[in-house]
Amino acid sequence: MGSFSIWHWVVVLLVVLLLFGSGKISGLMGDVAKGIKSFKANIKEEEKPADASMAAESAPPAGTIAGPQAATATAATAQPATPAAGRPAA
Secondary structure, three states: OOOOOHHHHHHHHHHHHHHHHHHHHHHHHHHHHHHHHHHHHHHHHHHHHHHHHHHHHOOOOOOOOOOHHHHHHHHHHOOOOOOOOOOOOO
8 A cells, every 4th residue: 555656646736737727726825825924914913002001001000909907897897697596597
């Protein structure tokens, strides 16, 4: 069984060229190249705004955040719910 010889690949290449023609294949390869260039350009465009947004996010937020002392103060003032005396919990 082995691999295909060079003559097998030559025949396959000739059949592909006859079916699609050399113009369609070169046009297809040109479209692939345009797609790759477009993809690279879009990647570069996305990287630039991402850097600017990271700088904007590093600024401190405008507002205050309650620290752990405020959380313990509200927990101490809250009253726990107690079940009614004499009744079993359902």
